Amino acid sequence: MQQIINFLIKYRNLLLYLSLLLIALVFTIQSHSYHRNSFVHSTGHITGSFLSSRNGVYDYLNLKEENDKLRKENAILRMKALVTADTLLGDETTFLFSNDVPYRVFPARVIKNDYSKRDNFITLDIGVDQGIEPDMGVITTDGILGIIDISNNRFSRVISILNSEVSLNAQIKGSNVIGSLTWDGNEPYTMSLVDVPRLAKVTKGDTIVTGRQSTTFPPDILIGTIKDAVLVENGSRYKIDVALFNDMTDVGTAYVIKSRDIKPIQVIDTLTNAGNE
Amino acid sequence: MNSALLSNVVRFIALLLLQFFVMDQVEFMGYICPIVYLLFIVLYPVDNNRWSFLILSFLLGLTVDTFQDTGGAHAAASLTLAFVRPVLLKLIYGEGYLTKNLKIMRSPLDRFILLLALSVLIHHLVLYMLVYFNISQVLQVLQMTLFVGLSSIFMGVVLFVLFGWRSKS
Numbered sequence: 001m002q003q004i005i006n007f008l009i010k011y012r013n014l015l016l017y018l019s020l021l022l023i024a025l026v027f028t029i030q031s032h033s034y035h036r037n038s039f040v041h042s043t044g045h046i047t048g049s050f051l052s053s054r055n056g057v058y059d060y061l062n063l064k065e066e067n068d069k070l071r072k073e074n075a076i077l078r079m080k081a082l083v084t085a086d087t088l089l090g091d092e093t094t095f096l097f098s099n100d101v102p103y104r105v106f107p108a109r110v111i112k113n114d115y116s117k118r119d120n121f122i123t124l125d126i127g128v129d130q131g132i133e134p135d136m137g138v139i140t141t142d143g144i145l146g147i148i149d150i151s152n153n154r155f156s157r158v159i160s161i162l163n164s165e166v167s168l169n170a171q172i173k174g175s176n177v178i179g180s181l182t183w184d185g186n187e188p189y190t191m192s193l194v195d196v197p198r199l200a201k202v203t204k205g206d207t208i209v210t211g212r213q214s215t216t217f218p219p220d221i222l223i224g225t226i227k228d229a230v231l232v233e234n235g236s237r238y239k240i241d242v243a244l245f246n247d248m249t250d251v252g253t254a255y256v257i258k259s260r261d262i263k264p265i266q267v268i269d270t271l272t273n274a275g276n277e
Numbered sequence: 278m279n280s281a282l283l284s285n286v287v288r289f290i291a292l293l294l295l296q297f298f299v300m301d302q303v304e305f306m307g308y309i310c311p312i313v314y315l316l317f318i319v320l321y322p323v324d325n326n327r328w329s330f331l332i333l334s335f336l337l338g339l340t341v342d343t344f345q346d347t348g349g350a351h352a353a354a355s356l357t358l359a360f361v362r363p364v365l366l367k368l369i370y371g372e373g374y375l376t377k378n379l380k381i382m383r384s385p386l387d388r389f390i391l392l393l394a395l396s397v398l399i400h401h402l403v404l405y406m407l408v409y410f411n412i413s414q415v416l417q418v419l420q421m422t423l424f425v426g427l428s429s430i431f432m433g434v435v436l437f438v439l440f441g442w443r444s445k446s
Binding site for chain 2: 012013016017021023025027028029031032042044047057112114115117118185
């Protein structure tokens with residue numbers, strides 16, 4: 001007994017170091033696994049309000065670009081609204097504003113953005129109080145941004161598409177060729193579309209959009225263009241380099257998308273899986 | 278509250294605010310953000326209790342982790358640096374630094390730069406190994422350690438000369 005106590009006293013610094021290191025490593029490993037609720041993240045009340053106030057200061061520096069972007073988007077939306085008004089001539093157009101729309105869109109401000117790490121996260125200034133739940137998709141004016149990971153009352157954390165855990169369903173516009181969109185961690189302007197079949201028609205410059213199989217994002221949201229394509233896995237599949245439309249290093253405003261049909265689709269999907277087994 | 282404790286508390290908070298509001302926004306060449314909060318660990322008084330020193334360093338790193346969403350990488354790096362600091366001090370200021378009542382704030386500038394460089398190397402190496410957490414990206418870990426490390430050393434020396442250093446002359 002005496003020896004044990006002597007041992008503890010002699011090595012108390014080492015033991016403290018090892019135990020604290022163990023805690024830190026557990027936090028680290030948790031942060032590297034997708035969708036595990038971690039203790040240490042940037043959506044806490046104190047952290048969130050600090051991030052908000054920092055954003056309040058730095059927002060002024062790029063107000064002009066942000067306004068330009070929003071103005072451009074307004075113009076595009078106005079054009080789209082005019083198109084619907086034209087094709088539905090004579091019909092009632094109030095349906096556009098009813099409650100039963102397939103996708104609801106929530107505007108949000110980005111109060112923290114990372115792109116230089118291997119696993120990047122973004123923090124938004126809206127949360128559960130505004131109707132945000134985990135697994136909703138997040139887009140910007142130019143393309144997709146990520147998926148909601150954790151949300152509390154006032155803030156939400158988004159898993160950026162620049163994260164090793166993310167794999168999104170995407171397809172080549174105008175065809176039904178699908179693949180998984182992943183990030184290899186090199187630069188924030190390029191992602192890769194993998195698992196594309198060899199026989200698919202892949203042309204440089206073609207547009208990549210979100211796929212119909214995705215339950216998180218609406219179909220046909222723009223992602224990027226094909227920059228390069230190589231055959232991998234003994235020439236059986238393409239690995240396509242996609243140049244993103246979205247400048248992930250410069251995002252100010254984001255839109256969170258809530259799909260009306262996510263529940264029914266998930267129910268159907270699990271049914272077919274169970275049937276196959 | 279005595280003045281040594283007060284200056285440590287002020288340094289703890291000031292370095293965290295500086296890290297968060299200024300350094301994390303630098304993004305020199307797109308990805309280089311100097312890490313300055315480790316100055317707290319480097320400059321911590323040498324004669325104090327190691328137990329509280331380790332816990333404080335851990336909490337400092339954990340606070341930075343919550344802002345950067347890095348899990349526990351900063352905490353582990355800060356903790357490791359705090360744990361090996363006595364070895365570094367022995368290496369740089371000689372065996373008897375404890376009996377000589379060493380004040381890092383008043384040490385020659387070249388010794389301080391050496392201490393800072395070694396501390397930054399250890400801290401950043403542990404940090405980026407845990408941030409990348411992938412053995413195949415060891416080159417990126419080394420690259421980040423080198424570039425971010427150089428910027429951290431530069432900012433650390435600038436801050437030290439501006440605010441901390443009181444030379445004997």
